[in-house]
Amino acid sequence: MKMELESIVLPGIDPSRPIVISGPCSAETEEQVMQTAKGLAARGIKIFRAGIWKPRTKPGGFEGVGTLGLPWLKRVKEETGMYIATEVATKDHVTEALQAGIDMVWIGARTTVNPFAVQEIADALKGVDIPVLIKNPVNPDLELWIGAIERIYGAGIRRIGVIHRGFSSYDKKIYRNLPLWHIPIELHRRMPDIPIFCDPSHIGGKRELIAPLSQQAMDLSFDGLLIESHCNPDAAWSDACQQITPEVLDYVLNLLVIRDVHQTTENLSELRRQIDNIDEQLLELLSKRMRISREIGVYKKEHNMPILQSPRYNEILEKRSDMGEALELNTDFVKEILQEIHEESVRQQMIIMNQQ
Numbered sequence: 001m002k003m004e005l006e007s008i009v010l011p012g013i014d015p016s017r018p019i020v021i022s023g024p025c026s027a028e029t030e031e032q033v034m035q036t037a038k039g040l041a042a043r044g045i046k047i048f049r050a051g052i053w054k055p056r057t058k059p060g061g062f063e064g065v066g067t068l069g070l071p072w073l074k075r076v077k078e079e080t081g082m083y084i085a086t087e088v089a090t091k092d093h094v095t096e097a098l099q100a101g102i103d104m105v106w107i108g109a110r111t112t113v114n115p116f117a118v119q120e121i122a123d124a125l126k127g128v129d130i131p132v133l134i135k136n137p138v139n140p141d142l143e144l145w146i147g148a149i150e151r152i153y154g155a156g157i158r159r160i161g162v163i164h165r166g167f168s169s170y171d172k173k174i175y176r177n178l179p180l181w182h183i184p185i186e187l188h189r190r191m192p193d194i195p196i197f198c199d200p201s202h203i204g205g206k207r208e209l210i211a212p213l214s215q216q217a218m219d220l221s222f223d224g225l226l227i228e229s230h231c232n233p234d235a236a237w238s239d240a241c242q243q244i245t246p247e248v249l250d251y252v253l254n255l256l257v258i259r260d261v262h263q264t265t266e267n268l269s270e271l272r273r274q275i276d277n278i279d280e281q282l283l284e285l286l287s288k289r290m291r292i293s294r295e296i297g298v299y300k301k302e303h304n305m306p307i308l309q310s311p312r313y314n315e316i317l318e319k320r321s322d323m324g325e326a327l328e329l330n331t332d333f334v335k336e337i338l339q340e341i342h343e344e345s346v347r348q349q350m351i352i353m354n355q356q
């Protein structure tokens with residue numbers, strides 16, 4: 001789908017990277033909201049986030065203050081001049097958020113997985129002109145993420161951004177949600193005009209990962225960061241381990257090294273020329289390999305031999321894996337490539353076998 005998008009950068013916001021959205025995971029009390037907001041505003045943050053309705057994994061936990069918290073956000077806007085953003089998961093959330101003067105909404109990871117819910121939100125947003133940010137679905141399904149973007153676009157929203165918050169997995173040894181960077185990278189390749197935010201708080205799930213993940217996002221040319229901040233993180237009613245104070249946020253942001261997206265040094269151009277050359281050679285070799293494979297196919301057909309000969313395939317896999325290891329290549333990577341090549345060879349030989 002070809003999209004004609006407009007900038008999500010609201011008036012008064014510096015469009016240079018990173019655009020920062022920050023605030024508590026949840027609005028808890030008016031005092032907590034105001035104290036956090038003032039701390040952030042004093043450090044130049046222009047967009048304030050706070051969850052009003054919290055989609056929690058299990059019932060019985062704190063599920064957000066609900067509508068009660070909307071006037072607090074309104075007060076943030078009036079007293080600090082910051083824009084205010086919150087998560088919406090139903091059409092009623094959209095209606096109430098808009099009534100309260102929310103400037104920007106985001107769709108949470110647990111909502112993006114559900115096309116019915118996204119469509120309901122999209123319908124509620126018809127005729128509204130505010131930026132809408134769409135978090136990736138909890139599962140690593142790029143098409144589902146793109147589908148949600150298309151539904152929101154289909155409702156006439158033109159200021160769209162996405163948020164990479166990592167993907168749920170059973171393994172939580174390091175990350176709360178796996179970064180799987182290749183997924184947002186592929187999204188960016190397919191939809192280069194949509195600004196991408198990184199949410200290092202929900203990817204890492206712990207404070208100490210916020211800085212390195214933010215740096216990685218900047219090195220991958222992300223446009224912005226969504227970082228949870230709380231005036232008293234340890235006492236937070238949700239996501240306490242991953243929130244930082246406005247002071248720490250300021251420290252983290254100041255340490256970021258922002259490299260110029262467009263800068264290409266001479267050395268880099270030279271290295272890129274070498275890569276282009278190698279890719280050309282790789283493709284030529286692959287084409288040559290497929291030609292030989294087809295010749296083998298002709299031979300097998302003439303001699304009534306089957307295409308698949310497992311001992312030979314196992315031998316190829318084994319020998320090449322050893323070769324790869326000796327060349328310091330990642331074993332899984334070598335195996336995957338060989339499997340792909342072998343599959344294509346089989347496909348080519350099947351064509352030959354089926355020819356009259």
Ligand code: PEP
Nearest residue numbers: 025051108109110165202
């Ligand atoms: C949040 O941003 O507070 C949130 C609930 O995040 P996610 O949808 O990424 O889990």
Ligand code: MN
Nearest residue numbers: 025228238239
């Ligand atoms: Mn949170």
